[in-house]
Structure formats: C-alpha cells, structure tokens
Amino acid sequence: MNNIEKILSRAFDLCEDGDLAKAVKLYDHILKIDPNNINALIDKGVALQNLDRLKQALLCFENALKIDPKNITALVNKGSVLHGLGDFKKAILFYDEAILLDKKCTMALAYKGLSLGELGSVKEALKYFKKALQIDKDYDVALINKQIAQNLLKQAKSN
Numbered sequence: 001m002n003n004i005e006k007i008l009s010r011a012f013d014l015c016e017d018g019d020l021a022k023a024v025k026l027y028d029h030i031l032k033i034d035p036n037n038i039n040a041l042i043d044k045g046v047a048l049q050n051l052d053r054l055k056q057a058l059l060c061f062e063n064a065l066k067i068d069p070k071n072i073t074a075l076v077n078k079g080s081v082l083h084g085l086g087d088f089k090k091a092i093l094f095y096d097e098a099i100l101l102d103k104k105c106t107m108a109l110a111y112k113g114l115s116l117g118e119l120g121s122v123k124e125a126l127k128y129f130k131k132a133l134q135i136d137k138d139y140d141v142a143l144i145n146k147q148i149a150q151n152l153l154k155q156a157k158s159n
Helices: 003-016 020-033 038-050 054-067 072-084 088-101 106-118 122-135 140-158
Strands: none
Touching: 003 020, 003 038, 020 038, 038 054, 038 072, 054 072, 072 088, 072 106, 088 106, 106 122, 106 140, 122 140
C-alpha cells in the first residue's frame, strides 16, 4: 500500500467514525499531491455532503466527472447533491446517466424515485422503487419510500 492509499484509508476511517472535517483535510492533502485522484474527489464530496456543504460537494463530483465522465458513483452523488439543493429535474438527468451505464444501479433507481416523488410524480416514483427492490429486495431507501408512495396513492384514491 503506497502513501496515498494509506492516507485514503485513514480518511475513510475518519468518515466512518464521524470525523468528517478531519477527513476532508486528509482528502485535501491527497488532492494537493494528486489532483486527479478520483477516489479522493468522490470521498471528499461525500464527506462535504454529509457536512451539509452541498455546493462544495457538487464541485468535487463535477471535478471527478471531468476526469471520468462515466463514473457511476460520481454521477449518482452529483444527482444526490442536486436533489439536496432542490434541483430535482437536474438530479434525475444524472441518475438517468448512471442507469444508462448500469441498469442495476439500485441507488440511482431509488434516488430517481425520490426526485420523481418530490416533483409529484408518485406513480412514476413507485415504479423506480420497485425496480430497485427487484435488484435488491432489502434496499432500505427503496423499501421505505415504496411504502410512503403506496400510502400517498391510497390516500389520493380515497379523497
């Protein structure tokens, strides 16, 4: 394991322990040495997103996508940040890109369902939660939100 891999591993451990600010500093250190380190960019973006620093997280994912435009993790995470910023339509575009690259990307399918739900397309959202659950029957994001979508549709029918 080289030095950058050791620092990446340490930063990941810090994230797992909830010390996101320290992890971000380690990711910055890695990116000074290797500005194109896609793992550091993505992991830094996730840490920033968890710190609710969404615009900075978005930059990390955009930089990762400049290096690797077909990186599914960066695509899904960029969509997730856009969702967090309330730009649901743009988020869906990134989930769609990820799904084009991997039709079985449960996270992209479920997150697309979340954005569709925010846009009021509950039936369409339900379809994506079900697709995600066909791939992973225990995927909690899809399970929970499928139930919410079904309840909303039942309420709409009874009104």
